[in-house]
Amino acid sequence: MDLATVDKLLTSTRSVRKRLDYSRPVPLEVIRQCIEIAIQAPTGSNQQGWSFVIVTAADKKKQLADLYRKGVEIYAQMPQPERPVDDLRTRQRPRGLASSIHLVQTMEQAPMLLIPCIEGRFEGAPQFAQASLYGSILPAVWSFMLAARARGIGSAWTTIHLMFEKEAAAVLGIPDHVTQAALLPVAYFTGEDFKPARRIPSREFTYLDTLGQQTRLARARRAHADLRCHRGRGFCRASTGAPPARRRRPGSRPRVAEGSLLVRIAIPGTDGAPADHRSRHH
Ligand SMILES: Cc1cc2nc3c(=O)[nH]c(=O)nc-3n(C[C@H](O)[C@H](O)[C@H](O)COP(=O)(O)O)c2cc1C
Numbered sequence: 457m458d459l460a461t462v463d464k465l466l467t468s469t470r471s472v473r474k475r476l477d478y479s480r481p482v483p484l485e486v487i488r489q490c491i492e493i494a495i496q497a498p499t500g501s502n503q504q505g506w507s508f509v510i511v512t513a514a515d516k517k518k519q520l521a522d523l524y525r526k527g528v529e530i531y532a533q534m535p536q537p538e539r540p541v542d543d544l545r546t547r548q549r550p551r552g553l554a555s556s557i558h559l560v561q562t563m564e565q566a567p568m569l570l571i572p573c574i575e576g577r578f579e580g581a582p583q584f585a586q587a588s589l590y591g592s593i594l595p596a597v598w599s600f601m602l603a604a605r606a607r608g609i610g611s612a613w614t615t616i617h618l619m620f621e622k623e624a625a626a627v628l629g630i631p632d633h634v635t636q637a638a639l640l641p642v643a644y645f646t647g648e649d650f651k652p653a654r655r656i657p658s659r660e661f662t663y664l665d666t667l668g669q670q671t672r673l674a675r676a677r678r679a680h681a682d683l684r685c686h687r688g689r690g691f692c693r694a695s696t697g698a699p700p701a702r703r704r705r706p707g708s709r710p711r712v713a714e715g716s717l718l719v720r721i722a723i724p725g726t727d728g729a730p731a732d733h734r735s736r737h738h
Pocket residue numbers: 469470471472552556559612613614615616617653
């Protein structure tokens with residue numbers, strides 16, 4: 457497998473809104489191909505209860521876009537999570553917002569809208585059933601986006617029209633026992649390429665054995681590396697981003713940065729002290 461190409465596809469499939477080329481028709485055959493690929497995704501108990509409604513009729517696209525707009529008006533009034541100004545997501549927000557506004561204003565102009573659905577309802581269902589139902593359609597939706605992107609076709613995952621799911625179901629003839637999972641505007645994208653997005657690094661939310669424990673994978677790895685490489689008795693500092701500890705003068709106290717992991721290592725034979733590991737995290 458050509459990893460470079462696969463990784464590029466996985467890291468550069470973006471939510472495309474401003475760069476959707478509404479003037480270029482998308483052949484149905486290409487979308488069918490993408491759906492054929494998408495349904496290789498896993499599905500709980502091999503149910504394959506999915507359906508994909510490709511909407512090309514102008515009046516139906518307009519009705520769905522109107523529902524989406526109505527939903528966005530409600531969404532805009534909802535409280536948003538408060539985050540520090542220097543949080544990556546806060547900094548990315550204005551750009552995302554501008555792109556979202558463009559989509560709100562133009563959605564019905566997309567050559568097609570795609571509504572992926574799954575048979576079954578969530579109302580009152582136990583948690584495992586809910587997870588199984590969404591898990592039986594969302595991987596296929598993402599696969600569709602990947603397959604489309606590989607063919608020069610962009611899309612954007614949206615859910616806001618689902619505030620009016622029943623009204624959308626009426627437009628598309630979707631029966632009561634079927635759940636809509638998303639709405640994707642679909643069009644060829646303009647420009648050559650997309651870049652990987654900046655994300656909070658995975659080490660910030662990857663844990664080893666227990667979620668939330670300070671034993672984060674990255675820190676644990678770093679500490680293990682330090683333990684392996686350290687020769688003689690002393691202190692190493694392992695943290696996400698802190699510079700490596702400088703060599704201390706004999707008898708001086710170690711300096712430890714906030715949020716760092718302090719590992720005290722006693723190497724048998726240096727002063728006879730037993731091995732001692734302490735860690736401090738914030
Ligand atoms: C469950 C889900 C719901 C989303 N709903 C909307 C939506 O209603 N409207 C919209 O413009 N984008 C929506 N998005 C797209 C996100 O805003 C987008 O994925 C995020 O900003 C990251 O950008 P990227 O996909 O380009 O990396 C949704 C994404 C997900 C996964």
